[in-house]
Amino acid sequence: MSETIPTAAPPLHDxxxxxxxxxxxxxxxLFDRWRQDPLLPEAGAGGAPxxxxxxxxxxxxxxxxxxxxxxxxxxxxxxxxxxxxITVQVKGASAAEIAASASAAMRxxxxxxxxxxARQQSATETTALLEPWLGKDNASAFLTVxxxxxxxxxxxxxxxxxxxxxQLAAAAPGASLDDHAVWHDRLETAAQSGQAxxxxxxxxxxxxxxxxxxxxxxxxxxxxxxxxxxxxLVGATDDFIAAEVQRRFFVLGLRGALAGLAAALAxxxxxxxxxxxxxxxxxxxxxxxxxxxxxxWLLAVPLATCLVTALTARLTVLKTxxxxx
Amino acid sequence: xxxxxxxxxxxxxxxxxxxxxxxxxDVNFQLAEGEFRFLTGPSxxxxxxxxxxxxxxLKPTRGQFFLFGExxxxxxxxxxxxxxxxxxxxxxxxxxxxxxxxxxNVALPMKVAGVNQNQYRxxxxxxxxxxxxxDRMDARPPTLSGGEQQRVALARALVSKPDxxxxxxxxxxxxxxxxxxxxxLFVELNKLGAAVMVATHDLHLVQSLGKPxxxxxxxxxxxxxxxxxxx
Numbered sequence: 001m002s003e004t005i006p007t008a009a010p011p012l013h014d015x016x017x018x019x020x021x022x023x024x025x026x027x028x029x030l031f032d033r034w035r036q037d038p039l040l041p042e043a044g045a046g047g048a049p050x051x052x053x054x055x056x057x058x059x060x061x062x063x064x065x066x067x068x069x070x071x072x073x074x075x076x077x078x079x080x081x082x083x084x085x086i087t088v089q090v091k092g093a094s095a096a097e098i099a100a101s102a103s104a105a106m107r108x109x110x111x112x113x114x115x116x117x118a119r120q121q122s123a124t125e126t127t128a129l130l131e132p133w134l135g136k137d138n139a140s141a142f143l144t145v146x147x148x149x150x151x152x153x154x155x156x157x158x159x160x161x162x163x164x165x166x167q168l169a170a171a172a173p174g175a176s177l178d179d180h181a182v183w184h185d186r187l188e189t190a191a192q193s194g195q196a197x198x199x200x201x202x203x204x205x206x207x208x209x210x211x212x213x214x215x216x217x218x219x220x221x222x223x224x225x226x227x228x229x230x231x232x233l234v235g236a237t238d239d240f241i242a243a244e245v246q247r248r249f250f251v252l253g254l255r256g257a258l259a260g261l262a263a264a265l266a267x268x269x270x271x272x273x274x275x276x277x278x279x280x281x282x283x284x285x286x287x288x289x290x291x292x293x294x295x296x297w298l299l300a301v302p303l304a305t306c307l308v309t310a311l312t313a314r315l316t317v318l319k320t321x322x323x324x325x
Numbered sequence: 326x327x328x329x330x331x332x333x334x335x336x337x338x339x340x341x342x343x344x345x346x347x348x349x350x351d352v353n354f355q356l357a358e359g360e361f362r363f364l365t366g367p368s369x370x371x372x373x374x375x376x377x378x379x380x381x382x383l384k385p386t387r388g389q390f391f392l393f394g395e396x397x398x399x400x401x402x403x404x405x406x407x408x409x410x411x412x413x414x415x416x417x418x419x420x421x422x423x424x425x426x427x428x429x430n431v432a433l434p435m436k437v438a439g440v441n442q443n444q445y446r447x448x449x450x451x452x453x454x455x456x457x458x459x460d461r462m463d464a465r466p467p468t469l470s471g472g473e474q475q476r477v478a479l480a481r482a483l484v485s486k487p488d489x490x491x492x493x494x495x496x497x498x499x500x501x502x503x504x505x506x507x508x509x510l511f512v513e514l515n516k517l518g519a520a521v522m523v524a525t526h527d528l529h530l531v532q533s534l535g536k537p538x539x540x541x542x543x544x545x546x547x548x549x550x551x552x553x554x555x556x
Contacts, residue, residue, distance in 0.1 A: 039436070041424040230420050233382060234481070235410030236437035237403070322402070325384050 039231065039244050040224055050216045050249075051256040057209045058260025058305045059267075064202040065301050066268055068195050069294045075191030080155070082180040082187070088118075088149040091174040095144060102147040104172040109151055112167075114159030117152040146174075206308055213253075213312035217245060220313075221320055228321075238321040242314045249313035253306030261302045329357035330394065332489050332520050333379055335546075338388030340378060348374050352388065352546050354539060356522060358488070361515045363531045364524040365549065366541035372524040373417060375541065376491050379522070380414045381405055393488070410438055413487035415495045417524075419478040421466040427453060427477045428462040434485040445484065452480040471498040479507060483514070490514060492523045496530065508534060 088105050092098035102120055109118040126145050127137075134143075153159055161179050168175040221228060231241055333356035341347040349371045356362060364372050377383040378390065381397060390397045392408050400408070413434075421430045428449055429436075435445040453462055456476035458469075466474050475498045482490060490511065496504035508523075508530060515521045525531065531538055538549035 039422070039425070039433075226420070227422055229382075230422060230433075231437060232406075233380060233409060233414060233420075234434040234437055235406045235485075237406045240437055325381070325405075 038248060040220070040227060040248050047252070050212070051252050051259070053212055054209065054253050054256025054305060054309060055259040055263070057205055057212070058257040058302050059264045060260075061202055061205045061209075061305055062261050062264035062298055062301045063267065064198050064205060065297055066264065068198040068202070069297060071191050071194040071198065073294075075187055075194075078187050079184055082184045083158075084153060084155045086151045086153055086161070086180065087178045088151060088168065089176050089178060090147040090149070090172065091176070092144065092146070098144065098147050098174065101172040101174050102149065105149060105168055105175045108164070108167050108171055109149065112159045112164055114154050114157050115151055116154055119150050121148045121150065206304070209305055209308050210312045213249060213309045214316045217249065217313040217316040218320065220245065220248075221317060232324070238318055241321060242317040245317045246310045246314040250306055250310035253309035254302070257302030257305040260305070261298070265298070329359060331355045331391065332358050332360075332393055333522075334389075334391040335378075335385075336389040336391075338378070338385040338390050340374060340383060340385050340387075347386070347544060349378075349541070349546065350544050352378075352385075354546055354548075356489075356520055358520055359515065359518050361512070361521045361534075361536045362523075363534075363536055363538045364522055364541065365526070365528065365531060365538055368526075370541040371544060372541055373493055375546065376414070376493050376522070376524055379489075380412050380491055381409055406437075410434065410485060411488045413482035413485060413490045415475075415479050415482045415490075415492040417493035417497065419466075419474045421474055421477055421481075423466050426463050426465055427458055427469065427473075430466065430477055431480040431484050433481060438485065448484055449480070452484055453477075456480050472500070472503065475499055476503075479510075483510075486519075488519060490519050490521045492521070494525055495523060496525065496527060504530065 088109070090098050090102045090105055092101055106118055106120060109115050123145065126148055129148075130143075130145065161177060165177050168177060228241055231244075333354075335352040335354055338352040339347045339350040352375070364375065366372050374383065378385055379392070381392070385398060393411060395404065395408060397405075397408065422433070425433070431449045431453060432442070432445055435449070450459070450462070453459055456479060458464075458473060458476055458480075461469065461473065464473075466477065469477065475495070479492075479495060482492070492511065495507055495511075499507065504527075511521050511523060512534065540547050540549040
């Protein structure tokens with residue numbers, strides 16, 4: 001029908017009854033040709049406050065995911081160390097008896113398949129282990145300190161420990177073998193508990209992000225009620241409006257999530273730096289570094305956060321619109 | 326002569342807000358394709374309510390209402406947008422989106438219908454030029470005068486070439502010359518096949534065009550006697 005509209009329109013400026021407020025010529029910018037204003041205004045969807053909350057959520061979620069990875073890495077390192085080492089302790093009534101049994105134990109260990117190295121700790125090293133409880137040079141004065149043999153084994157082809165226990169019992173009286181199984185089990189249990197707790201925290205944070213998105217989407221719809229109403233009246237489907245809201249929340253969520261990721265990575269780097277500076281890189285304490293493919297999990301967290309935010313907003317809007325005519 | 330298809334068909338329809346008495350009751354009228362009707366009546370009589378029922382902003386609380394042959398009262402929600410897209414509405418209070426430019430406001434019906442910008446850019450520009458706002462395409466509604474806003478609203482109602490045009494006091498904020506131009510535009514669009522219904526207080530305008538008139542008073546919709554032919 002527009003083809004019949006006369007294009008030679010008379011000047012209309014004199015007709016206006018109300019004074020015109022000049023908007024001023026808008027400066028043309030690059031990409032103006034492709035740029036379109038969003039149909040829902042930025043401020044109406046929660047804007048800066050929502051971005052800030054998502055940033056905090058993302059920060060906490062990245063830390064929770066990092067703790068899962070760090071616990072996993074540390075537990076792996078600890079259990080690997082435990083699996084590749086066993087200890088033979090030789091007790092006896094006198095130092096001579098202990099020395100004889102220790103020598104016998106060393107001879108047995110040298111000939112066992114799967115044993116990479118066996119080293120008897122010196123008396124100084126052994127008594128040094130007791131110093132925290134008995135004080136310096138006190139132990140040897142009134143105690144017959146057992147001998148300790150550190151045995152490095154091949155974790156891929158470990159020796160038959162039960163057979164080795166039998167051989168030691170027969171040839172080296174007072175010798176006992178500790179395969180660290182108790183520590184290994186405890187560490188594994190502790191690591192699994194820590195990981196489960198971190199996953200729970202991560203899930204709670206995601207749940208909170210969903211709840212916040214629901215509130216923000218409802219508030220956004222209430223604030224933009226007139227706009228949504230006009231969109232409906234010109235023929236917009238619920239899906240169209242929900243997609244607009246979803247796009248808006250995705251952008252807000254992405255901004256916040258990336259800010260949260262950056263802050264979390266900075267916090268992890270700071271913690272790693274302070275730990276290295278304080279106790280050194282060889283400490284048995286967990287190291288706050290995430291490397292390799294596991295780092296991808298951290299990068300996936302902000303993406304998951306903004307996807308959860310956007311999808312929750314979409315579903316909330318669809319549900320709300322369904323109640324309208 | 327073949328019978329024209331009824332675009333709007335009310336049968337004993339009524340509407341009430343909440344538990345209050347019916348604002349409109351026993352609405353019985355039809356609007357066939359290509360028809361032109363004025364809707365008159367005192368302020369608060371229900372002209373806007375009737376238009377809202379037609380453009381599917383309000384649902385009648387009783388009776389039957391068919392729009393473009395579809396049972397609009399029982400149609401699934403998913404069917405309503407396609408019906409609304411066939412209607413162009415000039416709202417009394419304009420209802421422009423303040424954060425969008427005049428161009429984007431006019432283009433809104435095309436955007437929601439998923440039309441590519443390249444396809445509607447020319448139509449939108451042409452319409453804005455016609456209503457005298459060719460130099461204000463980038464202006465946002467708060468910076469436009471009432472008359473300018475009304476012209477943007479008019480352009481938005483027409484851009485999708487609707488089958489039914491509803492206008493609620495479309496000349497309320499413009500001068501007589503612009504008012505005459507707008508009405509002539511409606512008449513031209515009507516000649517091209519669009520059904521038109523204009524709610525107005527301006528009896529001079531009604532008489533000058535000699536089109537059929539529906540009158541609303543005391544909650545009833547009646548045909549005004551002797552007003553430009555049969556309704």
